[in-house]
Amino acid sequence: MPKILYIEHNGKEHVVDAEVGKSVMQNAVENLIPGIVGDCGGACSCATCHGYIDPAWEDKVEPKNDGEEAMLDGALRVESNSRLTCQIVVTADHEGLVVRLPASQF
Amino acid sequence: MSTAGISWDPYNQDLTKNPYPMYKRLREEMPLYYNEEHDFYAISRYADVEATLRDRDLFSSAHGDILEFIKAKSVMPDSVFIHQDPPKHTAYRSLMQRIITPKRMYAVEQDIRALCARSLDPLVGGDRFDFIANLGAEVPMRAVSMLLGIPEKDQTAIRESVDARMRTEAGKPIDIANQQAIQNEALAGFEEYISWREKNPSDDMMTELLHTEFKDPNGVTRKLTRDEISNIVNVVAGAGNETTNRLIGWMGKTLSEHPDQRRDLAKNHALIPQAIEELLRFEPPGPFVAREVMREIELYGKKIPKGAVMIMLLAACNRDESRFVNGDTFNIHREARPHMTFGQGIHVCIGAPLARLEGRVAMEEVLKRFPDWEVDYDNAVLSTTSSVRGWDSLPAWIGSKPKNYVAPKPAAAVAPAPAAPAAEVPLEGTWNVVVKGPTGPQPAVLTLERNGNTITGAQSGAGTTTPIADFKRDGNAIYWVNHITKPMKMKVEFKGEINGNVISGKAKAGFMGSYPFTATKA
Numbered sequence: 001m002p003k004i005l006y007i008e009h010n011g012k013e014h015v016v017d018a019e020v021g022k023s024v025m026q027n028a029v030e031n032l033i034p035g036i037v038g039d040c041g042g043a044c045s046c047a048t049c050h051g052y053i054d055p056a057w058e059d060k061v062e063p064k065n066d067g068e069e070a071m072l073d074g075a076l077r078v079e080s081n082s083r084l085t086c087q088i089v090v091t092a093d094h095e096g097l098v099v100r101l102p103a104s105q106f
Numbered sequence: 107m108s109t110a111g112i113s114w115d116p117y118n119q120d121l122t123k124n125p126y127p128m129y130k131r132l133r134e135e136m137p138l139y140y141n142e143e144h145d146f147y148a149i150s151r152y153a154d155v156e157a158t159l160r161d162r163d164l165f166s167s168a169h170g171d172i173l174e175f176i177k178a179k180s181v182m183p184d185s186v187f188i189h190q191d192p193p194k195h196t197a198y199r200s201l202m203q204r205i206i207t208p209k210r211m212y213a214v215e216q217d218i219r220a221l222c223a224r225s226l227d228p229l230v231g232g233d234r235f236d237f238i239a240n241l242g243a244e245v246p247m248r249a250v251s252m253l254l255g256i257p258e259k260d261q262t263a264i265r266e267s268v269d270a271r272m273r274t275e276a277g278k279p280i281d282i283a284n285q286q287a288i289q290n291e292a293l294a295g296f297e298e299y300i301s302w303r304e305k306n307p308s309d310d311m312m313t314e315l316l317h318t319e320f321k322d323p324n325g326v327t328r329k330l331t332r333d334e335i336s337n338i339v340n341v342v343a344g345a346g347n348e349t350t351n352r353l354i355g356w357m358g359k360t361l362s363e364h365p366d367q368r369r370d371l372a373k374n375h376a377l378i379p380q381a382i383e384e385l386l387r388f389e390p391p392g393p394f395v396a397r398e399v400m401r402e403i404e405l406y407g408k409k410i411p412k413g414a415v416m417i418m419l420l421a422a423c424n425r426d427e428s429r430f431v432n433g434d435t436f437n438i439h440r441e442a443r444p445h446m447t448f449g450q451g452i453h454v455c456i457g458a459p460l461a462r463l464e465g466r467v468a469m470e471e472v473l474k475r476f477p478d479w480e481v482d483y484d485n486a487v488l489s490t491t492s493s494v495r496g497w498d499s500l501p502a503w504i505g506s507k508p509k510n511y512v513a514p515k516p517a518a519a520v521a522p523a524p525a526a527p528a529a530e531v532p533l534e535g536t537w538n539v540v541v542k543g544p545t546g547p548q549p550a551v552l553t554l555e556r557n558g559n560t561i562t563g564a565q566s567g568a569g570t571t572t573p574i575a576d577f578k579r580d581g582n583a584i585y586w587v588n589h590i591t592k593p594m595k596m597k598v599e600f601k602g603e604i605n606g607n608v609i610s611g612k613a614k615a616g617f618m619g620s621y622p623f624t625a626t627k628a
Binding site for chain 2: 029032034037038039040041042043045046047048067070071073074075076104106
């Protein structure tokens, strides 16, 4: 179970023992991390699981597909390291992954 | 445990006012409920609703998300994507997701604020304010018009006509049918506008609808057709108007009953976004949605057959105590936790960013002007349909109440709900008609009589009954005309095909365009 560090916009940190095979969003929502909503439950249809992947990890998680690119294009507060966390499936290699959360998901 | 007395029926008017005690019993005592009379199943626990909405293969939207539509095996054009499964749904939804974006919604925040101000400023200094007539029926409709880029001069014409129609007699609830006519009017003349916008592109949603290419369900890359644009706009605008209107009504009612929390919000506007989430959880404008079960399944030890209708009680699961502590209590300070009001999965509400924005801005603008109010329940009207529950009229005292005013008592005038379909029978008799209009399903009752080879009859809807004309049957093709007088004088032509006990086709409503309808033998 790799550990993922979620950092809320106010700086509050949450470490989660993440379940491999579930998304970064699911792991956050199931552990009640404030700041990730995930309205659509992982269907890449709502852009309310937005997170900023730590630059050190950007190349180590699976890349964006067209659907995610299109959703991020219309999302708020997007940065170069923005991702929809429902589109990143956790693997054993993700030990220590750091995800910062935006001020608001909507 | 005794489960006596557990009964939930979307048409039961007694449950409209306060369905929550029954929802609690369903969650706790009968998490899988079966209604024999209308032949549907219902689930009410958060985890069950969540799992069901996420499983798009097992729980289909191909015949819609409303009980009557699924029962009638209703079929809609591909572009009505709320009414489709993948891959048809995917093609149109992904196109619309590129157009209805949070970024586009937030870009118009100041314009929405100005719309609220325009509705609210004339009321400052007065004693009363109706959350529906003065705000809910106006702002969402105008916001959608604005996003679609309808020119200001046309918006003004629409607004003036709206204002003229909105004038109500003192002490009387506003006429909901009238309101719907106003919304229809705002969408009327659309064809003309589309053509104009095609020649005069701007940065609005209509321009994007006209010019954006997408891969259609057959894999062809192309632009939307006029019919597709018209269907999409009707669904999206209708859904956006009606539900946000209801959200604004629930805001008025709930904050009237929680003055301490209302004062917290008036003092600290930073609490408003979480208050909107709590309001959405506590009183969802769309309290339930339905799906068709695609293969036999077993749940809580009971077999559910293929083809059954499953209703997901969003309003019930939003108060599931295993997820929301003291779920039946409204508390803007509760720990933030996602609710189910916008649904889940591929059909999650595409307008959620706009609803949240409009809710937040409306609450801010109301509280700035009227930090205190009390609902006048004697003159408030609550109604429910197959998809929406909320206030048709919600007047509130914002100033001094008359001296002889008596303590408020809850009102619960309930609009008629369509009955469910039954077994197959001949043409003569009663048919429950549902027209999927731009503001949601419009129920009507068609009564047919046979005189030799001639069929005559009458149709009731919006509180009036008018005779029908020119009823014809040619093979399976059915045609009739209904000259309605409410919400406005208009000739409505029904053209459909009969299939067993269901007639489905299109209703052409004068200049307002064609809308799908189903008529099911009662």
